[in-house]
Amino acid sequence: MATLAGDVRAGRQKPNWLRTLRKSYFPYLCVLPIVVSSAALVYYPLLVGIYYSFTNAVQTNFGVPALNIPPTFHLNGLHNFQDIFFGNDPTVDRRLLFVQTGEWIVLNAIFHFLIGIGLALLLNRKIRFRGLYRALLIVPWATPQFVAAYGWKYLYNRQYGFFNLLLGSFHLPQVDWVGDPNIALPAVIAVNIWLGIPFMTITLLGGLQSIPTELYEGAQIDGAGPFQRFWNITLPLLRPVAVLITTLDVIWTFNTFALIYIVSGGGPFHRSDTIVTYAYEVAIQNQEYGLGAAYGMVILVILLVFTLVYSSLLRANEGVY
Amino acid sequence: MSDMAEPLAGRGGDLGSVTGEAVLADVASGVARAEARVIKPKPFKPRQLLGALGTHAVLVLTSIVCVFPVLWVVSTSFKPERDTFSTSIQLIPAHPTLDNYIHVFGDDNHLFFTWLQNSLIVAISTMIIGVAISLTGAYAISRFDFLGKRGLLLSFLITQMFPAALLLVPLYRIFLELGLLDQAPALIVAYATSSLPFSVYMLKNFFDAVPKELDQAGLVDGLGNFGVFWRIIAPLTLPGIAVVAFFNFMNGWNEYFFANAFLQSNTSLTLPIGLHTYVFQFGANWGKLTAGSVLVTIPVFILFVYAQRFLITGLTGGSVKG
Numbered sequence: 262m263a264t265l266a267g268d269v270r271a272g273r274q275k276p277n278w279l280r281t282l283r284k285s286y287f288p289y290l291c292v293l294p295i296v297v298s299s300a301a302l303v304y305y306p307l308l309v310g311i312y313y314s315f316t317n318a319v320q321t322n323f324g325v326p327a328l329n330i331p332p333t334f335h336l337n338g339l340h341n342f343q344d345i346f347f348g349n350d351p352t353v354d355r356r357l358l359f360v361q362t363g364e365w366i367v368l369n370a371i372f373h374f375l376i377g378i379g380l381a382l383l384l385n386r387k388i389r390f391r392g393l394y395r396a397l398l399i400v401p402w403a404t405p406q407f408v409a410a411y412g413w414k415y416l417y418n419r420q421y422g423f424f425n426l427l428l429g430s431f432h433l434p435q436v437d438w439v440g441d442p443n444i445a446l447p448a449v450i451a452v453n454i455w456l457g458i459p460f461m462t463i464t465l466l467g468g469l470q471s472i473p474t475e476l477y478e479g480a481q482i483d484g485a486g487p488f489q490r491f492w493n494i495t496l497p498l499l500r501p502v503a504v505l506i507t508t509l510d511v512i513w514t515f516n517t518f519a520l521i522y523i524v525s526g527g528g529p530f531h532r533s534d535t536i537v538t539y540a541y542e543v544a545i546q547n548q549e550y551g552l553g554a555a556y557g558m559v560i561l562v563i564l565l566v567f568t569l570v571y572s573s574l575l576r577a578n579e580g581v582y
Numbered sequence: 583m584s585d586m587a588e589p590l591a592g593r594g595g596d597l598g599s600v601t602g603e604a605v606l607a608d609v610a611s612g613v614a615r616a617e618a619r620v621i622k623p624k625p626f627k628p629r630q631l632l633g634a635l636g637t638h639a640v641l642v643l644t645s646i647v648c649v650f651p652v653l654w655v656v657s658t659s660f661k662p663e664r665d666t667f668s669t670s671i672q673l674i675p676a677h678p679t680l681d682n683y684i685h686v687f688g689d690d691n692h693l694f695f696t697w698l699q700n701s702l703i704v705a706i707s708t709m710i711i712g713v714a715i716s717l718t719g720a721y722a723i724s725r726f727d728f729l730g731k732r733g734l735l736l737s738f739l740i741t742q743m744f745p746a747a748l749l750l751v752p753l754y755r756i757f758l759e760l761g762l763l764d765q766a767p768a769l770i771v772a773y774a775t776s777s778l779p780f781s782v783y784m785l786k787n788f789f790d791a792v793p794k795e796l797d798q799a800g801l802v803d804g805l806g807n808f809g810v811f812w813r814i815i816a817p818l819t820l821p822g823i824a825v826v827a828f829f830n831f832m833n834g835w836n837e838y839f840f841a842n843a844f845l846q847s848n849t850s851l852t853l854p855i856g857l858h859t860y861v862f863q864f865g866a867n868w869g870k871l872t873a874g875s876v877l878v879t880i881p882v883f884i885l886f887v888y889a890q891r892f893l894i895t896g897l898t899g900g901s902v903k904g
Contacts, residue, residue, distance in 0.1 A: 294715040299775060384641070407854045430671060459648070545754075557747045560747050
């Protein structure tokens, strides 16, 4: 992603476009498939989605192309966005959804990073069975996400799930993991933390291993202790890696759907929904297409703002090295 | 920015591995250095022994946490149905049986095989189309300067973050109008396009690592643009192409969001959505669910091992290095 930005900037330095245009039609032929498919399946739908987000489109006025019934929905201004931010729906607290989304992202990102860097530091030491540990840690990553989600759904089962059987064998009170409104969100967050550990650990381990050992040896000669070496060498050199993968992690976590949908269904009472899973419920289950499209816009804007902030962070990093 | 970030973006893909020369060199040197460090003998110190014990304790515990849920699924798949509703913990099935697998294969007029067929069609088509489109595009972006290149790269930068939720409603409408809802082609084109930014970016990195002098030598020897690509670039970047193919296949095999929204009738489901019916439609059947899950996971695991081997070849073979 970042490289693309670099290339984009590099491209600007070669403004001799008239000559390159005449040079050959071959590159245009090469990129034609990408351009056509992106236009048809990304940019056109994006424009349609922006339009829908300002309409009252629902299942009953959406028309049925197969039966030649035309759509009858119309523009209704900012009504959908008003609903999203200020609406009073008896079945769901829409503002709470944003809080839940924030909890989902922040807790996942923090735990992914802390656990990831801890394990990476341990795996970077000279220890036995390092290859074995590394292989076992990758298992959650190699497992398809929906399979992991089904597995955890069973582990969390109130009557027959492993966790409650374990609690029961110690004569402890059982927990309704995904049925209790206050526990469901932490429960699905725990699953996603489990899922994200391998990626964080392996990428941070790669970052650690690319730090030249000479730096540590030099620091040791200069009398720097382990903590000082970590603080003054490891952390600063790991920072670009950390910023980048944390950003990717945040984007992926934000867009997570299957895991929440399978493990808790977003319930109870939407208390483990994020705005992404809720957008799906609105659009596909409730068939409120206008509102669903509006949620899509809100999600895009949040991601754009986040990425802008991130890229300016990264640019601020640039001068350091 | 790009210098520091490039290796990481490569690792950032779903494969979490390697793209491009910078990363290859980077990781290879890191690995070599780590190995050199291991060999160095060290005098024995009791404090280090304690530290090592602590390290192993943490790593063993984490490994158990990482592996246990998957093992529990595998174990459950071999339990008879009454034991999946047991209130005692059985880590190893007390009455091991293949009943769940037999049910998965045989029930509902072999519906599982229909889902398997759908999944294979979707994943393989996604892979072929995704690789074909991104190959030519990435080659052009890596090798030529052309009008609009900057805009194209910028658009990829932006679409890479497009949430699926944004395109859900419009794509639903488009496929409804085209009569493609509930059909495999809708999923295939949606998947192949949605992984384009990643595929193109990854392949471009691999192509960039092949020295341009090779192209020029090929051109001098009378190969055309296409010949240079097919005879020189493609063979040298085979590991990269394999990784992108793998990524596209995985995307088609695992995708849940669009499939759950667009597929409706029982016979057109892909495996991820099909398995859902085991726990939600007719009351939970954990035995069938876990058996189905194991069957779906096996090919992906095999591919994962296979793709990793390709990555290691890319690291050590040196054919990709400039």
